[in-house]
Amino acid sequence: MDKVTPRTLSGFMELLPAPQQQMEKLLETLRRTYALYGFTALDTPAIESAEVLLAKGGGETEKQIYRFMKGDSDLALRFDLTVPLAKYVAANYASLAFPFRRYQIGKVWRGERAQRGRFREFYQADIDVIGDGKLDIMNDAEAPAVIARAFAELGLEDFTIRINNRKVLGGFFELLGIAGKTTETLRTVDKLEKIGPAKVLEILRDDCGMSAEQAERVLEFVTLSGTDEEKLAYLDERASGSALLAEGAAELRAVIEALPSLGVPKERFAIDLTIARGLDYYTGTVYETVVNSHPEIGSVCSGGRYDNLAEYYTDRKLPGVGLSIGVTRLFYVLGEQGLLNPAVNTAPCDAIVLPMTEDTAFAAHAATVLRDYGIRTQLYTEQKKFKQKLSYASKLGIPFALIIGEDELESGEVSLKDMNAGTQARYTPEDAALAVLEAVRARGAEKLIKAD
Amino acid sequence: MDKVTPRTLSGFMELLPAPQQQMEKLLETLRRTYALYGFTALDTPAIESAEVLLAKGGGETEKQIYRFMKGDSDLALRFDLTVPLAKYVAANYASLAFPFRRYQIGKVWRGERAQRGRFREFYQADIDVIGDGKLDIMNDAEAPAVIARAFAELGLEDFTIRINNRKVLGGFFELLGIAGKTTETLRTVDKLEKIGPAKVLEILRDDCGMSAEQAERVLEFVTLSGTDEEKLAYLDERASGSALLAEGAAELRAVIEALPSLGVPKERFAIDLTIARGLDYYTGTVYETVVNSHPEIGSVCSGGRYDNLAEYYTDRKLPGVGLSIGVTRLFYVLGEQGLLNPAVNTAPCDAIVLPMTEDTAFAAHAATVLRDYGIRTQLYTEQKKFKQKLSYASKLGIPFALIIGEDELESGEVSLKDMNAGTQARYTPEDAALAVLEAVRARGAEKLIKAD
Numbered sequence: 001m002d003k004v005t006p007r008t009l010s011g012f013m014e015l016l017p018a019p020q021q022q023m024e025k026l027l028e029t030l031r032r033t034y035a036l037y038g039f040t041a042l043d044t045p046a047i048e049s050a051e052v053l054l055a056k057g058g059g060e061t062e063k064q065i066y067r068f069m070k071g072d073s074d075l076a077l078r079f080d081l082t083v084p085l086a087k088y089v090a091a092n093y094a095s096l097a098f099p100f101r102r103y104q105i106g107k108v109w110r111g112e113r114a115q116r117g118r119f120r121e122f123y124q125a126d127i128d129v130i131g132d133g134k135l136d137i138m139n140d141a142e143a144p145a146v147i148a149r150a151f152a153e154l155g156l157e158d159f160t161i162r163i164n165n166r167k168v169l170g171g172f173f174e175l176l177g178i179a180g181k182t183t184e185t186l187r188t189v190d191k192l193e194k195i196g197p198a199k200v201l202e203i204l205r206d207d208c209g210m211s212a213e214q215a216e217r218v219l220e221f222v223t224l225s226g227t228d229e230e231k232l233a234y235l236d237e238r239a240s241g242s243a244l245l246a247e248g249a250a251e252l253r254a255v256i257e258a259l260p261s262l263g264v265p266k267e268r269f270a271i272d273l274t275i276a277r278g279l280d281y282y283t284g285t286v287y288e289t290v291v292n293s294h295p296e297i298g299s300v301c302s303g304g305r306y307d308n309l310a311e312y313y314t315d316r317k318l319p320g321v322g323l324s325i326g327v328t329r330l331f332y333v334l335g336e337q338g339l340l341n342p343a344v345n346t347a348p349c350d351a352i353v354l355p356m357t358e359d360t361a362f363a364a365h366a367a368t369v370l371r372d373y374g375i376r377t378q379l380y381t382e383q384k385k386f387k388q389k390l391s392y393a394s395k396l397g398i399p400f401a402l403i404i405g406e407d408e409l410e411s412g413e414v415s416l417k418d419m420n421a422g423t424q425a426r427y428t429p430e431d432a433a434l435a436v437l438e439a440v441r442a443r444g445a446e447k448l449i450k451a452d
Numbered sequence: 453m454d455k456v457t458p459r460t461l462s463g464f465m466e467l468l469p470a471p472q473q474q475m476e477k478l479l480e481t482l483r484r485t486y487a488l489y490g491f492t493a494l495d496t497p498a499i500e501s502a503e504v505l506l507a508k509g510g511g512e513t514e515k516q517i518y519r520f521m522k523g524d525s526d527l528a529l530r531f532d533l534t535v536p537l538a539k540y541v542a543a544n545y546a547s548l549a550f551p552f553r554r555y556q557i558g559k560v561w562r563g564e565r566a567q568r569g570r571f572r573e574f575y576q577a578d579i580d581v582i583g584d585g586k587l588d589i590m591n592d593a594e595a596p597a598v599i600a601r602a603f604a605e606l607g608l609e610d611f612t613i614r615i616n617n618r619k620v621l622g623g624f625f626e627l628l629g630i631a632g633k634t635t636e637t638l639r640t641v642d643k644l645e646k647i648g649p650a651k652v653l654e655i656l657r658d659d660c661g662m663s664a665e666q667a668e669r670v671l672e673f674v675t676l677s678g679t680d681e682e683k684l685a686y687l688d689e690r691a692s693g694s695a696l697l698a699e700g701a702a703e704l705r706a707v708i709e710a711l712p713s714l715g716v717p718k719e720r721f722a723i724d725l726t727i728a729r730g731l732d733y734y735t736g737t738v739y740e741t742v743v744n745s746h747p748e749i750g751s752v753c754s755g756g757r758y759d760n761l762a763e764y765y766t767d768r769k770l771p772g773v774g775l776s777i778g779v780t781r782l783f784y785v786l787g788e789q790g791l792l793n794p795a796v797n798t799a800p801c802d803a804i805v806l807p808m809t810e811d812t813a814f815a816a817h818a819a820t821v822l823r824d825y826g827i828r829t830q831l832y833t834e835q836k837k838f839k840q841k842l843s844y845a846s847k848l849g850i851p852f853a854l855i856i857g858e859d860e861l862e863s864g865e866v867s868l869k870d871m872n873a874g875t876q877a878r879y880t881p882e883d884a885a886l887a888v889l890e891a892v893r894a895r896g897a898e899k900l901i902k903a904d
Contacts, residue, residue: 004507006542006765012497038801038830041476045464055456068520090458097847138833261816313458349490364713378490381590395549
């Protein structure tokens with residue numbers, strides 16, 4: 001028979017079992033942390049009507065989207081989790097209680113040009129709080145607090161959540177008399193890290209038509225150094241000149257001042273007036289998150305405040321604030337940078353039971369006892385030599401083997417072998433379970449990302 | 453602006469938050485139980501090359517599959533988790549240790565005719581053990597043991613895993629001299645529950661060309677009553693006439709005898725000689741699982757032993773045994789039949805913190821304390837009246853509210869309100885956390901499915 005070559009499409013992550021276990025730990029940590037803040041899990045279809053997904057239309061999205069006909073239906077795969085959320089909230093408005101807090105962790109698809117570290121199928125892990133008409137600014141402080149805890153739980157120690165407010169930027173441009181140039185100024189300022197200050201000044205003067213003075217003041221503003229308190233004071237001093245700047249500065253202060261009581265240490269966040277995040281979606285608070293030792297990675301978690309979640313589906317005003325982690329890319333980068341903790345158990349189980357006799361009933365019983373204790377246990381019953389059985393356990397990195405030969409069978413005990421230490425001792429199945437459990441717990445506390 | 457109607461495609465399950473919480477509990481229970489038996493998590497792409505997915509080709513699959521072009525690529529969405537597993541094992545053969553035990557819980561897509569209870573996008577939850585050349589029969593006993601524990605963990609008490617062996621059927625047909633008619637006989641026998649014995653006899657005689665005697669003996673065989681031991685004895689008596697029957701009977705006996713030591717109570721499984729499960733894939737053990745109080749649901753978990761997982765991709769012989777739960781349909785049916793336990797907490801959180809003062813720092817601190825204890829906690833900071841805040845908590849079914857007014861702020865305490873009992877008392881945030889934690893634990897032990 002002619003064989004088809006078994007292959008996986010380029011741009012689609014498919015992991016071997018050990019790294020998949022690490023990915024599972026990442027996803028599970030995010031799920032648990034998001035739920036801890038009262039975000040409810042949501043699951044929307046991968047396929048939606050193309051008309052619904054492309055209600056906003058235009059741009060890169062239309063080019064990248066996976067769109068196809070099935071019978072008479074014009075369908076598409078979701079390209080993010082925000083549009084499905086907008087659809088969901090608009091469609092189920094009457095059944096939801098607001099603020100509506102949801103998390104969604106799921107795959108999205110974008111047919112981008114394939115290149116190293118870029119994925120066409122990837123997980124996003126989003127949290128959003130949606131208000132009905134209004135939404136308190138404290139939500140803008142809580143969203144990054146969720147992310148700070150999630151990263152801490154993952155073991156990431158050296159990150160900074162950079163926070164800004166679009167109204168601060170807009171208000172300052174008003175003051176400078178360049179309010180009509182907000183969009184192009186923001187687009188230029190957004191490139192500061194990539195192209196450097198000299199080039200930014202040049203674009204602001206030559207392409208945005210600013211005076212040298214205006215361009216200098218824009219650059220001075222966005223590169224302002226000092227503590228958060230000094231930056232807030234700088235804004236307050238200028239706030240009387242622009243109602244928008246005053247509003248933005250007050251919001252920014254509220255967020256910054258609330259973060260410590262939400263459990264976020266001072267060194268985990270900072271005001272960064274250069275952040276704008278796209279052009280037409282965010283309207284207030286904006287966030288980016290950088291790993292300080294690896295700034296070249298770019299932002300690993302971004303988001304912000306928006307005025308109208310579902311404007312393409314409903315007239316209701318539904319303001320919200322959200323943050324999104326690109327999980328697949330984050331996982332890829334952690335691996336590339338060697339940041340994954342090798343102490344995390346990536347074996348399929350914590351213990352393997354190796355019967356050496358024909359009669360496997362006691363081995364099955366021992367495996368059942370361990371499972372009753374919550375220990376992930378494999379029962380190995382293939383007809384292989386002892387050495388091959390141990391080598392299987394060792395290839396998979398299984399930390400404990402329960403060996404059951406004639407002697408053990410007779411005494412109703414197992415020989416528990418610590419595969420790393422090489423030590424071995426006899427126990428009843430129950431005592432073996434307790435011994436394994438202790439080690440499992442210690443190892444389970446290992447974080448996914450290793451400390452620097 | 454013209455609005456697009458926000459809608460979800462027909463045949464795609466999209467749940468409101470409360471039922472989604474139940475679905476999450478279902479998925480989480482399956483994940484945990486599968487992992488407990490040493491199955492490693494696998495995640496394969498939703499999209500594959502159409503050539504790879506349709507390597508086997510033909511039949512219903514080609515009609516139902518979502519297939520489309522993206523650029524020059526002929527792509528399709530996976531329609532099950534078995535074909536991706538075959539591809540994965542064939543492609544990664546050298547990197548895997550065998551037996552390879554994996555679970556995968558993920559969505560698959562089939563463009564079936566939409567009807568009540570039928571889904572075009574649905575979760576499957578599969579376990580499979582794949583051997584390299586050979587695979588011990590004990591694996592055929594362990595697979596249903598995993599499912600038995602999963603159902604027990606879900607709270608499903610009254611189910612039976614029906615077990616048969618294709619070799620027993622084939623061997624018996626050999627004995628009767630109707631071996632050439634195995635396929636059509638199996639197809640007919642498979643319909644016994646649907647069309648009844650008289651109609652089966654008629655088809656066996658008229659369409660399969662058996663004598664009345666042969667047809668009667670086929671029917672007698674598949675409707676054999678008695679205990680498992682009696683059925684095995686019946687097979688043993690006839691085993692000398694057919695090597696295939698002898699082999700099947702020995703395998704069936706090995707599986708049935710191993711199940712109790714694997715922790716499966718006798719009343720949870722039974723030999724059922726009528727089960728054939730499809731025609732060309734399974735070669736040995738086959739399983740179906742019925743909810744005894746609701747036989748009309750059909751099988752909620754099916755599978756079996758196969759000789760060649762990946763024959764379309766590789767010459768290597770990779771035998772395996774697996775079981776699959778159609779999770780979306782199971783969840784739908786549980787809801788329809790009123791089997792979901794209302795005592796399971798479907799609120800987005802266990803506690804909500806309601807500050808009544810302008811200063812929310814202490815409220816944020818209290819929320820942080822509860823979260824540190826692992827309590828899913830929402831901080832509610834919207835500017836609403838007290839009554840509206842309580843009504844929000846009550847609409848969501850949140851069991852505890854921490855109310856913080858001027859008095860509480862002054863004393864550094866919170867008023868903890870039990871929303872169900874209506875009682876209220878003052879605690880420090882830490883003591884409130886301990887009180888909530890106890891209730892959360894008790895409620896967390898509630899099973900998804902209510903006891904009959």
